[in-house]
Amino acid sequence: MKKQVLVAGGGIGGLAAALGASRAGWDVRLYERAAAFSEVGAGVQIGPNVVRRLQAWGLQQRLQAVAAFPTQLQVRCALSGRELAVLPLGAQAVQRYGAAYATIHRADLQALLLAAVQESAEVQLNLGLSIDGYTQGDGVVLVRTSAGKEVEGDALIGADGLWSRTRTQLLADGPPRVTGHLAYRALARQGALPKRLRTAQITVWLGPRLHAVQYPVRGGALQNLVVIVQGQPPEDLQNWDHSANASGLAQALAGTCTALQDVVRAAPGAGQGWRLWPLSDRPPLRSAAQMAQGLVALLGDAAHPMRPYLAQGAGMAIEDAAQLQHAMAMHDLEVPLRLRRYALNRWERNARVQARSQRNGRIFHATGLVRWGRDLSLRLLGARLLDLPWLYRGDGSSASLL
Structure with a gap:
């Protein structure tokens, strides 16, 4: 008789x-x-480590039909507009990883996961229902x-997001922490954009206490743009109006270069206007017990919410799911041991990505001498500094940390 797992959360x-x-x-x-599967419009970057997971599930053709595949990642100074470094992607990423x-x-x-x-036939979707609590035993x-x-x-997977x-x-460890970044x-x-503002690449603009990222999505038909600034979040993080104040963004970008301000x-x-999100996260994981105990395991943002400065939030959730699949297929083990194996294979990699994301945020938003040293390092080291073999070659297991 097949075992049954209950999954809380219908996001990625x-x-x-x-x-x-x-x-x-x-x-x-x-x-x-x-009551229905829907997602507020935003872009997601998925590195080769994540694309390989989708390929293993037979989703390459569907991915090819809806994604964009940028030619390169370019880093520019948000104040002067000067190019600081370039990492070739496209065919070179395929060759490397x-x-x-x-x-x-x-x-x-x-949508492609759905x-x-x-x-x-093994999955039953229950919309308009959440899991409010659980007990486990015997x-x-x-x-x-x-x-x-x-x-x-026989098991419960909490994939119910930041406010899980x-x-x-x-874990009873309180609410997520506020980062102070918007x-x-x-x-x-x-x-609908002037030709000079269209893009087939990822561009990252680095400025004091802010950064911006732009890249194509939906096969290049749309451009995703995100600007992250340091500022005061609203008091109620779960219930508030996401409609952004464009004047606040304009004020935050005062002093940046014309090229960034133009886009x-x-x-x-050329779209539907700006939306605003306050960013929250949690400290990096410290043990496997923070991802699984007994018959209950956590996955994605429920387990390890992270800042977006490594572009791996959705990616780590997909890697989690691939490792969960591997562990749950170990039919000679009791279920708690399978979930513990899953957690042991995931927590250190997730913790490293969480910590690196926090570090990147400090580097991206640096001021003064630190900013000067960052820009010099990027100009001197270029792709060697931007490339992340430890991340993109990772297979989602603890062995990938080596």
């Missing part, structure tokens, strides 16, 4: 977890609070849904 992490568990031979019941570097609309990534999950986990119903399973209820009960996000139709000013007219 939850869908990836459901896909991995079903491929491991488990029946899956996924619970998503929203066996897979491309892709940029994709978050909704498109969610389509794969819907094709599996080899069984019993969850309580928002409809007041109790459902029994599963994590709250499992992200302005916009999507623009490339065809920032043009983006709203």
Whole structure:
């Protein structure tokens, strides 16, 4: 008789977890609070380490149809506009790491995972329902849904995001921490932008206490633009109006170069305007027990929310799901040992990515002599400083840390 896993959360992490568990031979019941699968428009970068995971699930063709594959990553000074360094991507990324570097609309990534999950007879999707709590014992986990119903399973995967209820009960470690960084996000139709503002590459603009990133998504039809500044977040982080104040962004960018300000000013007219998110995270993981205990495991942002300065938030969730699949297929082990194996193979890599993301944020937003030294290092070392073999060659296991 097949074992049954209950998955809390229907975002990228939850869908990836459901896909991995079903491929491991488990029946899956996924619970998503929203009444329909939807995703606020934003771009996602997925490195070769993540693209290989999607390829292993047979999703390369679907990825090819909706993603963009930038030719290079360029770093520029946000004040002068001067180029600081370039990392070739495209065919060179495939040659180095066996897979491309892709940029994709978050909704498109969610949609291709959803389509794969819907094709599996082993997955049951439950929309408009969340998992509010659980108990575990005697080899069984019993969850309580928002409809007041109790459902029994052999394991529970909490992939319910930054404000995970599963994590709250499992670890009781309080809310996420506020970073003091605010992200302005916009999507623009490339065809509606002046030709000089369109792009087929990733451009990162580094400035004092801020940085911006732009890149193509949806096969190049759209351009994703995000500007992250240091500022005061709203008091209520879970319930507030995401509509951004364009004047606040303009004020934050005062003193930056014309080239950056031109694309920032043009983006709203070629899209749907700016949206604003306060960024929160948690300290890097310290042990495998923070990812799995007994019959309950955490995945993605529920386990290791991270700052976006390594572009690996969605990627680490997908790597988690691939390792979860591997562990859950170990049918000669008891379920708690399978989940512990999953956590042991993931926590150190996730912790390293979390710590490196925090460090990158400090470097990206540096001022004074630190900023001067950063720019000099980029000009001298270029691609050697931007390339990350330890990350892009990683296979999602603890061995990839070596």
